[in-house]
């Protein structure tokens with residue numbers, strides 16, 4: 001089962017960012033680099049503030065090798081907005 005990153009819309013997370021009890025996965029998104037349970041809890045970011053920081057830094061892939069062949073950033077972010 002694949003999960004969608006609530007920050008950038010990356011759709012290949014291996015675990016749900018938060019489980020049914022609200023426990024963080026501590027998985028790092030291959031696209032935006034957000035670590036669930038770290039960047040939010042410890043760094044104080046919201047998904048939106050992290051997304052803005054990431055996009056203003058060029059929206060680069062955290063793991064370049066995971067980059068989709070065709071990636072529409074705006075489409076991904078729109079997907080996120082439609083989920084929120």
Ligand SMILES: [Zn+2]
Pocket residue numbers: 005006007008009010029030031032033034
């Ligand atoms: Zn992400």
